[in-house]
């Protein structure tokens with residue numbers, strides 16, 4: 001027995017055990033190894049996780065040709081090609097490549113090269129610092145951890161339990177990112193990020209898309225103009241976008257027949273496939289959480305060092321989607337770097353919980369960046385004006401029409417977009433930024449640096465954007481703030 005009461009079974013005792021080999025899990029194990037700790041990850045499907053096979057990578061591979069064609073169709077000298085059909089089979093072939101053909105050999109090789117053991121099977125907690133793995137052949141392997149167990153089991157799509165759903169065989173984000181046939185008609189339910197990205201992709205690939213979103217607009221967690229600009233572009237691309245539409249029922253009378261989707265407003269839409277992009281649930285329902293006093297199926301609440309708050313002795317951590325802080329790959333990887341460093345520091349009694357320190361995921365509260373890869377792109381970091389006001393901050397929002405930036409006229413003949421800074425008027429620092437428009441994804445990091453660095457506006461005047469680039473929106477926004 002070890003000091004922690006863990007059994008010393010040959011090859012089964014590690015410093016750190018990680019449940020889930022998605023981007024968060026791989027990175028936390030890597031950071032633990034880099035700090036000199038032994039680490040194993042347990043994975044029940046494919047090493048690489050949702051992001052690699054059914055989320056970020058395949059979705060962006062479907063979107064890029066669609067947005068590139070939209071850009072080309074509005075570029076002088078290429079405009080006649082606006083209706084040029086995409087080579088859909090080529091798009092699918094590239095998507096399959098980006099999803100590594102749903103094989104994880106590359107990830108397995110990388111884990112081995114980093115000195116991380118991979119244990120394949122379904123992992124469950126079986127008490128403090130203990131994990132039981134049911135392997136593919138049915139055998140059970142018991143593992144234990146000296147320092148920490150990190151839960152990084154991610155999230156899954158939620159399909160609402162509506163009448164007719166089971167028989168309708170709806171798509172979730174998994175089918176929407178991996179399908180290799182373009183449905184003639186597709187209904188997308190949900191106006192969040194998955195809904196608008198997949199509506200953009202499949203409309204571009206040739207489906208007649210109807211997007212049904214409840215509430216007053218698309219992308220409800222972002223500045224309202226973001227959803228409005230994306231809705232305008234989707235409509236221009238031929239999609240039928242209906243807001244204020246909550247789906248109440250679906251029906252597919254014959255397995256090979258069409259599906260009918262009904263809303264609370266009495267609307268009825270017939271389609272070949274229906275995608276539910278209606279949010280995510282944590283993958284914690286069959287994880288043995290009850291063996292350590294936690295509720296199965298719940299999101300795991302953590303402190304800023306990523307330790308689960310409701311577990312004594314601080315040995316359980318949760319990173320990535322499963323802690324519900326920010327359901328984004330880059331933010332999960334950030335948390336993984338912090339958690340790995342915190343676990344190693346705690347082992348030596350040297351952890352520091354200072355904000356913005358090496359062991360604190362402070363950015364989760366102030367500066368989560370996100371790019372929505374639609375046409376136009378939506379990019380945002382920090383607080384929206386509404387969030388800042390609801391938090392009791394004294395802020396001023398300043399806006400600028402992206403079409404008036406000199407580079408916009410060089411980019412597209414129909415450039416539509418808007419930039420917004422949310423400025424804390426007491427400290428004169430940027431606490432939020434949103435840029436919507438074509439070609440803006442790479443601009444976002446400048447705003448992330450301004451928010452994280454709390455750079456005073458007086459200093460930002462000296463950060464001179466190159467001419468003629470879309471980054472000049474920064475200068476125009478500073479002028480607008482000064483003059484308003």
Ligand SMILES: Cc1cc2nc3c(=O)[nH]c(=O)nc-3n(C[C@H](O)[C@H](O)[C@H](O)COP(=O)(O)OP(=O)(O)OC[C@H]3O[C@@H](n4cnc5c(N)ncnc54)[C@H](O)[C@@H]3O)c2cc1C
Pocket residue numbers: 019020021022023024025042043044045046047048049050051052054055056057059060121122123124152153154155173177194283286287319320321322326327328329330331332
């Ligand atoms: C369609 C779509 C597009 C997206 N696009 C982007 C994007 O462009 N950019 C971005 O930043 N984010 C994007 N996201 C979000 C991103 O995919 C997630 O934030 C990210 O995958 C979370 O990483 P994770 O490591 O927490 O979990 P996951 O990637 O979900 O990995 C968890 C892993 O744990 C394994 N697992 C679960 N339970 C067990 C168990 N009991 N035992 C063993 N293994 C287990 C799973 O099999 C999985 O491999 C997108 C999401 C969707 C749905």
Ligand SMILES: NC(=O)c1ccc[n+]([C@@H]2O[C@H](COP(=O)([O-])OP(=O)(O)OC[C@H]3O[C@@H](n4cnc5c(N)ncnc54)[C@H](O)[C@@H]3O)[C@@H](O)[C@H]2O)c1
Pocket residue numbers: 160189190191192193194195197212213214215220245246247248277278279280326327328370371372373
């Ligand atoms: N590019 C990116 O960064 C990217 C891309 C895709 C996903 N993601 C992440 O994945 C997460 C999940 O995205 P999501 O879009 O599935 O969830 P979401 O929670 O963002 O949006 C779901 C939407 O569905 C609506 N909805 C729910 N039930 C409905 C019903 N019956 N009828 C009509 N509308 C209904 C909700 O009101 C909500 O607006 C997001 O938090 C996002 O961060 C990121």
